[in-house]
Amino acid sequence: KAINPATNEEIPVWVADYVLGSYGTGAIMAVPAHDERDWGFAKKFNLEIRQVVSPLSAGPVRIYDSINDALKKAPQDLESAIEDYEKIKAGEKIYTQYGILINSNSFTGLESAEAVKKISKKIGAELKAQYKLHDWLIxxxxxxxxxxxxxxxxxxxxxxxxxxxxxxxxxxxxxxxxxxxxxxxxxxxxxxxxxxxxxxxxxxxxxxxDTFVDSSWYFLRYCDPHNTQEIFDKKKVAAWCPVTFYVGGAEHAVMHLLYARFFSKVLRDLGYVSFNEPFLKLRNQGLILGEDGQKMSKSRGNVVNPDEIVDKFGADTFRLYEMFMGPLEEAKPWNATSIIGIRRFLEKVWSLSLSAKPTENLHLSNEARDELSYWVAKTTKKVTDDIVNFRFNTAIAALMEFTNYLQGATLPVAEQIKVISVLLRLLYPLAPHITSELWHRLGRQGQIWQQAWPEYDPKALRLNQVILAVQVNGKLRGQITVKADISEAEAIKIAQANIDVSRHLAGKTIKRTIYVAGKLINFVA
Ligand SMILES: [Zn+2]
Structure with missing residues (x-):
């Protein structure tokens, strides 16, 4: 007979050759609703699967509250979060993350981390970290x-x-x-x-x-690489480290990064460094795959040689394309056709920059001036935020939109020169060669990298427009940008015409439309 010490309920005892050998010896308590292996066992033998942790951040109430926020980030995240939530609720998907406790008597409503502490206290247990470390043969x-x-x-x-x-x-x-x-x-x-x-x-x-010995402390030596007297000058390392931001492959999570932490902690104990952790923030970049979607390898014959791409399209096109392929963290297949689009974008920037139109006496209407300020502010803000957050793909997309706008705009020469200077400076960190060359050809003073980063007027960000979330049967299907004072009828018409929305309305009859001015439209069909 086994009693759950947290609830005093009797729990069934199963004897099976199922617990992983590395887990330890003795009896273990299974949690069928929140552990992959326990879930599999419970399904097989029709045991009760009682959910005790609910997905906190994907709850429908929170989704509704933060819909505008989520929209700004990534609509598809929101959609998959809702789907996951519904599956978990229906018992079709397992939830193994932290969340909020449910069906847990007096612990119901607590967040997981808090519940771990409270339950441990109640049953008189002590929290202990388990290390599975072995000696390292170097x-x-x-x-x-x-x-x-x-x-x-x-x-x-x-x-x-x-x-x-x-x-x-x-x-x-x-x-x-x-x-x-x-x-x-x-x-x-x-x-x-x-x-x-x-x-x-x-x-x-x-x-x-083992070369892992070297990679465990190279970042410290980088602070003082020519020192022949000692490992490094403590003052120099104190000035530069810990590393603010580390970008590397996910394969380093268990070896290199762990060893580097061990080395740092030993050096801390010996008084060489004063910090506890060598890296403050980590981002894993995804692999660039071959065109066939597989990892590049000589045996598969799907290797893309950067030198050939640079010869054909130029270094700026190459690097811009790699950044444009998708989010930094994701694995992305190479596409020989898509890179041409990037090359065309740079050609557009080139001809736009060198073609000041003879419109000297042009008078800019207030509306056109507002629109120009809006585009400068919007693009500068977007590119600045995106670069800081390593969202290079969306920064490039914003610069493409900006370039398209500039191509269509008729501006006085003085304004045009000013705005092209903004475009080139924003593009410089992403495509340094072509922007440096254009800066020079436009007869600008100094080098482009010596210039200040563009600034913008935050007030110009409001162009009297709002973004409406468009849902079909409560699921987010698209978003539309409309005038803030748009009528309900007009907004609904634009929403129905939106390609992402119309796809989901096809063949359905709209029974009801919910309109929340300035926020969302929901078609019930
Ligand atoms: Zn000897």
Whole structure:
């Protein structure tokens, strides 16, 4: 008989060869509603699956409250959040994240983190972190690596290389033909040493260190790379580290990043660094896949060679396309056709910049002036925010829209020169070569990278327009930008014509329309 100590309810006991060996020994308590494996077991044997944690951030009330906020970010996130929520509610999907406790007697309504503490206290348990650590064997039988500075003497045993003789440098008299041993074993200059202790002939350690040893502290050495006296100058590391923002592949989450933290903590304990964590913020970039959607590899023959792309389209097109392909974190397949669109965009920027139209006496109406200020403000804000948040793809999209607007606008020369200067400065971090060249060709002073980042008037951001969320049967299907004082009938007409919305209305009869001025339209069909 087993009693759940948190609820005092009796729980069924099952004996099965199912618990993972790495989990430990003894009995475990299963949580069928919130653990993948327990869920599978409960489904198989028709056990009760009682949900006790509800998805906090995907609750329908919160979705409605924050609809405008969510719209600004990504409508598809909102949609999938609603779908997930409905599936979880229906018991078709498992929820394994933190949330709010439900069906939990006195703990109902608590957030998970808080509940863990309260439940532990009630049952008299203590929170303890479990580490599954093993020793790390760092020696490798290969040439490329930092030599392990140890000398073997028949008299004295293992003797460290004297500090004044560090670092031990890799030899050049090596033969790389395969023998099953490291080339260092057969390098005479490397092997022939004398014992630092007794001076008798001795042998040098021929293993080198795992390169993870180097990557565990390279960011500290980068702060003081030419120091020949010590690992680094503490003051320099204190000035530059910890690393504010780390961008790397997700494959580093379990090894490199963990080892780097170990090294940092040891160096902290030894007084070399004063921080606890080496990296304050981490973002994983996604892989660029081959055109077939598979990981690029020579054997698959789907490798895209950057040099060829640069030769054909230029370096700016190449880098801009990589940034434009999609969100930084996502894996994205290369597309040889899409890159042409980026090349055309840069060609557009080029011809626009060099074609000041002869409209010297043109008078700009108040409305046209407002529109110009609006575009400058909107684009500057968007590109600035997006670059800070690594959303390069949407920054580029905003610059494309801005360029299209400028192509269609008729502006006095003075205004045109001003606004092109804004466009070039916003585009510079993303496409530095073409913008530097244009800056020069336009006869501008100094280098483009010496210029201040564009500023904008926040008041100009309001162009008397609002964005309406358009739903079909309560699900977000699109959004429309309309005049703030638009009539209900007119807004509904525009919403129905929206391509994303009309797709979901096709073949249906609209029974009712809910209109919330300035916010949303919901078609019940
Ligand atoms: Zn010796």
């Amino acid at each position: 020696s490798r039988q290969r040439y490329w690596g930092a030599p392990i500075p140890i000398i073997y003497c028949e008299q004295c045993g293992e003797v460290p290389v004297a500090e004044k003789n560090l670092p031990v440098v890799l030899p050049e008299d090596v033969d790389f033909r395969p023998t099953g041993e490291s080339p260092l074993v057969r390098s005479a200059s490397f092997q022939k040493v004398v014992c630092p202790k007794c001076g008798l002939p001795a042998r040098r350690e021929s293993d080198t260190m």
